[in-house]
Amino acid sequence: xxTKFRDLLALEPLTADELGFFLDQSKPFQEIQKHxxxxxxxxxxxxxALAFFxxxxxxxxxxxAAASRLGADTMNLQAEASSLKKGETLLDTVFNLNAMKPDxxxxxxxxxxxxxxxxxxxxxPVVNAGDGTHEHPSQGLLDALTIRDRLGTIKNLNVxxxxxxxxxxxxxxxxxxxxxxxxxxxxxxxxxxxxxELEKIAPGTPIRCVYRIEDALEGxxxxxxxxxxxxxxxxxxLSADDYILLYQLNAExxxxxxxxxxxxxxxxxxxxxxxxxxxxxxxxxxVLEQVTNGVAVRMAILYLLISGATETDTHxxxxxxxxxxxxxxx
Amino acid sequence: MLLIKNxxxxxxxxxxxxxxxxxxDGEKIKEVAPAGKIAAxxxxxxxxxxxLIVAPGFIDLHVHLREPGQESSETIxxxxxxxxxxxxxxxxxxxxxxxxxxxxxxxxxxxDRAKAGGSVRVWPIGAASVGSKGEAIAEIAAMKEAxxxxxxxxxxxxxxxxxxxxVMDYCRSLDLPxxxxxxxxxxxxxxxxxxxxxxxxxxxRGMPAAAESVCVAxxxxxAELTGARLHVAHLSAKxxxxxxxxxxxxxxxxxxxxxxxxxxxxxxxVQYDSKFKMNPPLxxxxxxxxxxxxxADGTVDAIATDHAPHEPALKDVEFDRAPFGILxxxxxxxxALEQLVQSGRLSLxxxxxxxxAGPARVLGIERKIAAGQPGDLxxxxxxxxxxxxxxxxxxxxxxSPFDGRAFKxxxxxxxxxxxVVHRSH
Numbered sequence: 001x002x003t004k005f006r007d008l009l010a011l012e013p014l015t016a017d018e019l020g021f022f023l024d025q026s027k028p029f030q031e032i033q034k035h036x037x038x039x040x041x042x043x044x045x046x047x048x049a050l051a052f053f054x055x056x057x058x059x060x061x062x063x064x065a066a067a068s069r070l071g072a073d074t075m076n077l078q079a080e081a082s083s084l085k086k087g088e089t090l091l092d093t094v095f096n097l098n099a100m101k102p103d104x105x106x107x108x109x110x111x112x113x114x115x116x117x118x119x120x121x122x123x124x125p126v127v128n129a130g131d132g133t134h135e136h137p138s139q140g141l142l143d144a145l146t147i148r149d150r151l152g153t154i155k156n157l158n159v160x161x162x163x164x165x166x167x168x169x170x171x172x173x174x175x176x177x178x179x180x181x182x183x184x185x186x187x188x189x190x191x192x193x194x195x196x197e198l199e200k201i202a203p204g205t206p207i208r209c210v211y212r213i214e215d216a217l218e219g220x221x222x223x224x225x226x227x228x229x230x231x232x233x234x235x236x237x238l239s240a241d242d243y244i245l246l247y248q249l250n251a252e253x254x255x256x257x258x259x260x261x262x263x264x265x266x267x268x269x270x271x272x273x274x275x276x277x278x279x280x281x282x283x284x285x286x287v288l289e290q291v292t293n294g295v296a297v298r299m300a301i302l303y304l305l306i307s308g309a310t311e312t313d314t315h316x317x318x319x320x321x322x323x324x325x326x327x328x329x330x
Numbered sequence: 331m332l333l334i335k336n337x338x339x340x341x342x343x344x345x346x347x348x349x350x351x352x353x354x355d356g357e358k359i360k361e362v363a364p365a366g367k368i369a370a371x372x373x374x375x376x377x378x379x380x381x382l383i384v385a386p387g388f389i390d391l392h393v394h395l396r397e398p399g400q401e402s403s404e405t406i407x408x409x410x411x412x413x414x415x416x417x418x419x420x421x422x423x424x425x426x427x428x429x430x431x432x433x434x435x436x437x438x439x440x441x442d443r444a445k446a447g448g449s450v451r452v453w454p455i456g457a458a459s460v461g462s463k464g465e466a467i468a469e470i471a472a473m474k475e476a477x478x479x480x481x482x483x484x485x486x487x488x489x490x491x492x493x494x495x496x497v498m499d500y501c502r503s504l505d506l507p508x509x510x511x512x513x514x515x516x517x518x519x520x521x522x523x524x525x526x527x528x529x530x531x532x533x534x535r536g537m538p539a540a541a542e543s544v545c546v547a548x549x550x551x552x553a554e555l556t557g558a559r560l561h562v563a564h565l566s567a568k569x570x571x572x573x574x575x576x577x578x579x580x581x582x583x584x585x586x587x588x589x590x591x592x593x594x595x596x597x598x599x600v601q602y603d604s605k606f607k608m609n610p611p612l613x614x615x616x617x618x619x620x621x622x623x624x625x626a627d628g629t630v631d632a633i634a635t636d637h638a639p640h641e642p643a644l645k646d647v648e649f650d651r652a653p654f655g656i657l658x659x660x661x662x663x664x665x666a667l668e669q670l671v672q673s674g675r676l677s678l679x680x681x682x683x684x685x686x687a688g689p690a691r692v693l694g695i696e697r698k699i700a701a702g703q704p705g706d707l708x709x710x711x712x713x714x715x716x717x718x719x720x721x722x723x724x725x726x727x728x729x730s731p732f733d734g735r736a737f738k739x740x741x742x743x744x745x746x747x748x749x750v751v752h753r754s755h
Binding site: 089117133134135172201 | 525532533
C-alpha cells in the first residue's frame with residue numbers, strides 16, 4: 001500500500017485502504033486530546049495557511065487547533081479581510097499567500113472545485129476544508145472516526161442522511177468514504193433536495209432516495225442530519241412548518257431506527273427545525289464527539305500531508321511517548 | 331487566375347463527387363472541368379490538390395468575434411484568421427458585442443473592419459431587440475440594408491413570447507431568418523453545466539435539458555403562428571431536436587445547427603476546468619446520440635462552431651465564475667471528420683453539406699462549385715495526422731478543451747474570393 005498523499009481534495013478518489021490509513025493515523029491524536037498537555041513538536045517550524053473564502057467558525061478553529069497542537073504556526077486569511085472584494089482573482093490571492101511560504105494551504109471556498117483548481121497551480125499540499133456543494137473531506141473522516149468509536153466498525157452499516165442532500169458537501173464525502181466500506185445509504189428529504197441522480201453518484205454503493213422519514217429511518221444504524229440552511233428555505237419558498245411536519249427527527253421517529261443507532265450532525269444545528277433538543281442532547285447523539293474528533297482527524301491530515309509520512313514511519317504520538325519513557329528511566 | 335487541379339471535388343449542392351479542376355478568375359469560379367482538361371497558361375498560379383478534397387467554402391453560422399468592445403479576447407482580424415485556419419470562408423458574427431450590434435452604424439463598423447483586416451467574409455447578425463434587452467424591436471430593416479443576414483439576441487433568448495412573436499412577424503416581412511438561443515432563463519438561472527449525475531457528483535449547479543427544449547417548443551409554435559424562418563442555434567438536447575423534427579414534418583420553415591463540441595463531448599467529460607464550460611452546456615450521453623442521428627438523417631441543417639473566445643484573465647478562474655464559451659474554428663472540421671465520417675455515421679458528402687449547402691440554405695443563399703459562383707473554396711485532407719495546439723492559434727484566446735488532441739484530417743487551404751487566405755504547411 002502506498003500512502004503518500006500530496007493533497008486532500010476529495011474522498012471520492014481514495015481507496016478504502018487509504019481512507020483507513022487516515023483513520024488509523026487519527027487514533028493516537030484522538031488519545032492526545034484527553035491529555036492535559038496536548039501539544040507536540042512534530043511540525044515545529046512549519047506554517048499552515050488557512051484561507052477561508054467562505055465564512056466558517058468550527059472548521060477554521062478546528063484546523064487552527066490541529067496545527068497548533070502539532071507545533072505549527074498558522075496564517076489566517078478570511079474572506080471579509082481579503083482582496084477578493086477589491087477584484088483580485090482567486091489565483092492571485094492564493095499566489096500571494098503562497099509567496100509567504102506556508103508549508104500547506106487549508107482552503108474553503110463557495111465554488112465547487114475551487115480547491116481542485118487552486119491545487120493544480122500550487123506545489124504545496126492543499127487541504128479542502130469544504131468546496132461549494134462538492135466535498136468536505138475532513139468532515140467525512142471525522143464522522144467515520146466517530147461512527148467507528150461508537151459502533152466498533154464502519155463496515156456494512158445502514159446509513160440514513162436527512163435533509164438537503166443536493167447542496168451538501170458533507171453528504172457527498174460521507175457517501176464516498178463509507179460507501180467504500182460496504183455501507184448502504186438511504187437519503188431522505190423534500191424531493192427538490194433529494195434528486196434521483198444522487199443514487200448514481202458513487203457507482204458500486206447502494207444508494208436509495210426516499211421521501212418519507214419513517215421509511216428512511218427503518219433499521220438505520222447511523223443517522224446523519226444536515227443543517228437546514230435557512231437561505232435554502234427561501235429558494236424556492238418552502239414552509240419551515242412543513243419541513244418540521246415531514247422531516248424533523250424527533251424521539252418517536254428515532255425509535256424506528258436500530259436500537260443502537262447513533263445520530264450525527266455536522267453543525268451548526270437548528271434546534272427545533274431539523275432536530276428536536278431531546279434527540280440532539282440524547283444518548284444516541286454524537287454531536288460533541290464529532291467536534292473533538294475533528295481536531296484529531298485534522299492533526300492526522302496536516303501531519304501526513306506536511307511530513308509526507310507513510311505507514312512505515314513511527315506515529316508522532318508514539319514517538320513522543322517513547323521519548324517521555326526514555327526520559328523517565330534516566 | 332488560380333487553378334486548383336486534381337482535387338476530389340465534393341459539392342453537395344450539385345451532388346458532385348469527382349476529380350475535377352477548378353479555375354478561379356478574379357473573385358469568381360470561371361470553369362470546372364474534369365481533371366487535366368484545363369491547360370494552365372504560363373505564369374498561372376496552380377494549386378495541386380492531389381489527394382485532397384475540394385469543397386465549396388465553409389460557412390459558420392454562429393461565431394463571436396468580440397469586436398467592437400472586447401478586443402482583448404478577439405478582434406475581427408484575429409478571429410477571421412483563426413476562421414481561415416479552420417477552413418471557413420464566411421462567418422456570421424453574433425451581435426452581443428459592446429455596443430450591441432442593434433443598429434446600422436455598428437453593422438457598418440463591423441463590415442468596414444472586416445473589409446480592412448478580415449481574412450474571410452464576415453456576415454453580421456443583427457440584434458432582434460434594442461440592446462438585446464428584450465424590450466423594443468431593433469432597427470432591423472436599417473441593419474438589413476447595411477448588410478445583416480439574420481437577427482438574434484444570442485447569449486439569451488428573445489425575452490418574451492410576445493416579443494419573439496413580433497420579431498418573427500416583422501422578420502417574415504423582411505425575409506430574414508430569426509436565430510434563437512433557446513433557453514428558459516428561469517430554469518437555467520445560476521447553472522454552470524447540464525443537470526445530471528455528473529453535476530450532482532461534482533456539486534456544480536445544473537440546468538435541465540428542459541431549460542432548452544421548453545423554449546424551443548415556444549419558438550417552434552411561434553414559427554407556426556407567424557410563418558417565420560426560425561433557426562435554432564447550438565441545439566443540444568434530444569427533446570429540442572424532436573421539436574425541430576416535428577416542425578419540419580409539418581412543413582414549417584424551422585431549421586437548426588449543432589456545434590462540434592456537442593456532438594463530441596458529454597456532461598460526463600466535465601472537470602473543474604472552465605474550458606468545459608459553455609452554454610448550452612455539454613449534454614447527456616443520450617442527447618449526443620440523438621444529435622448524431624439528427625446530423626445523419628437531415629434534421630440538423632448545419633454545423634456551427636459557436637466560436638466564443640474569452641481571454642485567459644476572464645476564463646482562468648473558478649468554474650462557477652468563468653464565462654461560458656470555447657474556441658471552435660480550428661477544430662470543427664477535424665472533429666466532424668473524426669466523430670461523423672471516420673466513425674462511419676455520415677458520408678463525406680453529408681458532412682460537407684453541413685458546412686456548406688446546409689448553412690447556405692438557412693441564410694437563403696446558394697453555395698456550389700460552378701462557373702459564375704463566388705471563388706470560395708475549402709480544401710482539406712480527410713486523413714493526414716496532426717495535433718491541435720491552441721498556443722499556435724491566431725485567436726487571442728486559449729479556451730479550448732481540445733488542446734493537444736490528435737486528429738486525422740483537417741483544413742489544408744482556404745480560398746476566399748479567388749485568393750488563398752490560408753495554407754497549412
